[in-house]
Amino acid sequence: MQRTGASAVALGGGHGLHASLTALRHVADELTAVVTVADDGGSSGRLRRELQVLPPGDLRMALSALCGDDDWGQTWMRVLQHRFSGDGELHGHALGNLLIVGLWDLLGDAVAGLDMVGRLLEARGRVLPMSTVPIDITAQVEAPDGPQTAHGQVEVATAQGRITSVALTPSDPPACPEALGAVKDADWVVLGPGSWYTSVIPHLLLPELRRAIVDRGDRLVLVLNLVAQAGETGGFSPADHLAALREVAPELRAHTVLADTSAVLTARADLEDAVEALGARLVVADVASHPGSSAHDPVRLAEALRVVLAGEDGAGGDRVGESVPPR
Incomplete structure (x- = not known):
């Protein structure tokens, strides 16, 4: 197009x-x-309450939309969207949410963490929180x-x-x-x-x-x-x-x-x-x-x-x- x-x-x-x-x-x-950044349900809500961070779910969704159509992009899109099953503490968590929150904890900066995920995905754009x-x-x-x-x-x-x-x-x-x-x-x-x-x-x-x-x-x-x-x-x-x-x-x-x-x-x-x-x-x-x-x-x-x-x-x-x- x-x-x-x-x-x-x-x-x-x-x-x-x-x-x-x-x-x-x-x-x-x-x-x-x-x-x-107002989500308070599901995996995002749990991470928000437990770690006092921005809810990552909508940010993850945006990053997944910017993944390329090639094998690299589509593989990472599936990785971001993958949710854990089972009966343990990880049940219901999206892997992409954990990746984003982990980078926030490591870098101490929400924007820097999102930019790093974007680089990993080779995203076709940038994702930012409204607040x-x-x-x-x-x-x-x-x-x-x-x-x-x-x-x-x-x-x-x-x-x-x-x-x-x-x-x-x-x-x-x-x-x-x-x-x-x-x-x-x-x-x-x-x-x-x-x-x-x-x-x-x-x-x-x-x-x-x-x-x-x-x-x-x-x-x-x-x-x-x-x-x-x-x-x-x-x-x-x-x-x-x-x-x-x-x-x-x-x-x-x-x-x-x-x-x-x-x-x-x-x-x-x-x-x-x-x-x-x-x-x-x-x-x-x-x-x-x-x-x-x-x-x-x-x-x-x-x-x-x-x-x-x-x-x-x-x-x-x-x-x-x-x-x-x-x-």
Whole structure:
């Protein structure tokens, strides 16, 4: 696939960021991932609590997405993602998490440790944490039996009810300086897809990082999810996802909102109004792995992002169906 010559920084976490990085590494000449550090479940949560470190899981996922397609890259991708079974203390731990945390302990520097893992993998980009300290997410939820407060990423992600607001603890954590520099210097900034309240919105709740993202509005691409996520955004329309971003960052503006074709089949006018409120253009593309899927097809997403990054304004064949500029 043809590269654009552009540099890009992608923000998010988990499977959503993995999808955008898998696509972007084929079209961006320089690529940096900025990753949420709020995970408190599974292997990451155990290591975070036991060793007082950043949760490594989403960082590991980002590194695995940047592994090459050759035998070296694919072997190391499998090594990173390998999880131990059995009944002992290692049960459930991902080998990549242990490797990352071991390097942090050895080097005493989170960024240096991640860079070292990247060198080992021959990663096609750099992975950085959004903050230099672990973060907790708290959400206010309108539940069937009344208002509730969800504490931590796992509780927020599985909340039963509509999330009305989210906050970080600490409220003003230190941003990773290298992450701020990446956002300021990249040709393009890509936010989403991913778990909206636990992977995407946290970047806009960290004050320094939000200012950096807002300042890049003329080069900001928002990639919408394919479907609403049960627990976090159940019942949300594409327009609701954009409204949630503006609730936490009213000053947010964007260059492009990228949506799957299925997103405009219903309530198209609402989506176009939400895009216009951001001062953005709407680009519609077939980026799902198959109709009704919640997973992006990496090749289709790469082509859609290539069109945006190359400034081709929607041209690119059947995969990019149209580009709707702001009215």
